[in-house]
Amino acid sequence: MIDTVLSATRPLRARRAGIDTYQQPVVYLRGDCPVCRAEGFQSQAQVEVIGNGRHVLALLHQVQGDWLRHDEIAFSEAAWSLLGAADGAEVDVRHPPVQDSLAPLRAKVHGTRFDYTALRLLMEDVSHGRLSDIHLASLVTVCAGGGLDFDETVALTRAMVDVGERIDWGVSPVMDKHCIGGLPGNRTTLLVVPIVAACGVLMPKTSSRAITSAAGTADAMETLAPVDLDLATMRRVVEREGGCIAWGGTTRISPADDMLIRVERPLSLDSEGLLVASILSKKVAAGSQRVLIDLPVGPLTKVRSAAAAEQLSRSLVAVGAALGIQVRVQRTDGTQPVGRGIGPALEAMDVMAVLERQPDAPADLRERALQIAAGVLEMAGRSAAGAGEALAREVLADGRALAKFAAIREAQGGARQPPRAAHTQPVTAPAAGTVRAIDTRLVARAAKLAGAPRDPAAGATMHVRLGDRVELGQPLYTLHAESAGALQYALSFVRSQLPLVRIGQDGGRSPAP
Known part of the structure; x- marks a missing residue:
């Protein structure tokens, strides 16, 4: 013994x-x-x-x-x-020490409201990995379905900020934008940041990698320039160029949020309080003072109705005000993918096409980015109300946005060329008619099965939009993959589903699956 x-x-x-x-x-x-x-x-x-x-x-x-x-x-x-x-x-x-934060978690299960002290204890333990996934899942569950009221949401956001690093840029205003997500190809950040920075407005952007989507902003940017910037490098880039597009995972900006997301996504629980705290804690910690939120609304996005959009908008604005930042929400169309590419490199190519003013650049991505950039410029006071779009359009048209993006890429470690997939396969129209619907979730899933975002060149390219007239055998979208096996895997999925792109025949009928 x-x-x-x-x-x-x-x-x-x-x-x-x-x-x-x-x-x-x-x-x-x-x-x-x-x-x-x-x-x-x-x-x-x-x-x-x-x-x-x-x-x-x-x-x-x-x-x-x-x-x-x-x-x-x-x-x-x-x-x-x-x-x-x-x-x-x-x-x-x-054996680990006993975690005091579990007591308020158990109390919440039995109906006791969280206060800041309890949430600070919890977020401290969450950020340092002291809670098991079972405890994290319990926390996410008790916060779901309206489990957090306004005061609890404010306290949670504040606690998430306080347990991590916080950046002070020493100037004002510091601008930011965020998209609620759920819409393939919506890569406007890579356009908005250089447009805004070219106008002399500070916009340090930390972005996420994909968790459930075919590409995150950081994934797409990484095919164009390094994104793994530490805090010192990020500060140097921003002080030199007025903006950056970096991966937030290399800093301890709201680290508790990253841990919660890891268990929240698989549970697929709807929690407005956690969503608001997740978004705004990172904005406050990153030193943002004025934030524009892009909120896509559509039948398959995260926010599917005008009523839900209104409720979430009110919460974002109110919690932001309580934390000392100005938030404006801009609702956008979420009924179909944005641009053509779905996947890191394909989305990056769309961005470069817009910046380089190529004749065939995706117009919807360009116009969406211009509208968001306009909102940011107006919030920053760089242009009068209603004049932001004209300024943004001018900066894009005369090449200043492209020049600024090139400078940001160089400052972040040097420009890269997006890779191209070794294998491609178009999926064609089963009949002539008009495009009636595009299932954004199934399109994104097909892109992921082809290898995105793990393989940066993998994904899908859309060839049609809602309302387009197509002929029998015309390509609707093309799958891209790094291996023949991955391509066949994605094609097998496509063939097993209802059509990802639904074609209405004459008289409004749709062909049988």
Whole structure:
């Protein structure tokens, strides 16, 4: 017995497992190792790993194979990054301290309202990975379906800001824009930022990568320039060029939000309070002072009705005011994809076509970006009310926006050329008629099955829009993939579904699937 206890106190050797567990820190121990026997650790237990001067809380998975020795502990990529040690470094493993934040979470389940103190405790533990996915799922669940009132939403937003880094740019105004999402190809940020920055208005933009979509803003920008900017580099780029388009994951700007999103998306729970807190906490933390929100409304977007759009708009504006920032919501059409490309490189090509004023550049992407840029310029006081669109159009037309975008790309690490997929396949019209509907969700899913955003060149290119007249056999969209297998996988999905693009025949009839 004495030997077993002593062996459990001896350090273990750290080993990098090379397993991607996304943002969930996971460690691996042999089930029959002395530590597991002495401490009574079971799979799915949370443990604290101490090494390299750091304390890492991680989920334990037990292994039975011989690939791991009794004196070793293996780390997932997320856990390895948090530890910051080298292979073979000595670490200690023990039971984690009791989390005080779980008490207010349990109280909320039984009907007690959150206050700032409780939410600050929770967000502190969330941001440092101290809560298991089960506890995070519980938090998301109690916040869903109207679980947060206005005061709780304000408190949550403030708490999410306070547990992370906060940027002060030292000037005013600092502008930003955000899209609620859910609409393929809506890559206006890459156009709005250079237009606004070319007008002398500060616009540092931190953006996300795709989680459930075929491309995020950071994914598309990454095919044109580096986006993994640390805070010092981001500040240098913005001070030099007046704007940037960077991935927010390299900073600790509202880190609790990233952790919550990881469990919120798979649950598919509708939570206005969490959505508002997620958006505005990152804007406040990034130093934004005035924010324009692009809110697409359509039958398959996140916001599907005028009533829901009105409710969300009121909440965004009110919570923003409580946090000291000005928010304006601009509703846009969400009935069909924007531009032609769906996927990182394909969307980036659309952006460059607009900036370069190519004759065949997607007009809908251009006009949508000009409207949003107009709103930002008017909010910034750079133009009078109603005059922002004319200014934005002039900056795009005379090449200043293109020049500014080139300068931003160079400042962020140098320009890149978007890759092109090795394999393509058009999907054609089954009959002549008029395009009556485009299922934006199925189109995005087909692009993802083709490999986007994992393969930057993969995705889909739309050839038609609502109301277009098409002939039998005319291409409706083209799938792009890096491998023949991925292309066939996406095509199999397309053939198993109702038509992604629905054609109405003469008299308004639609052909059979």
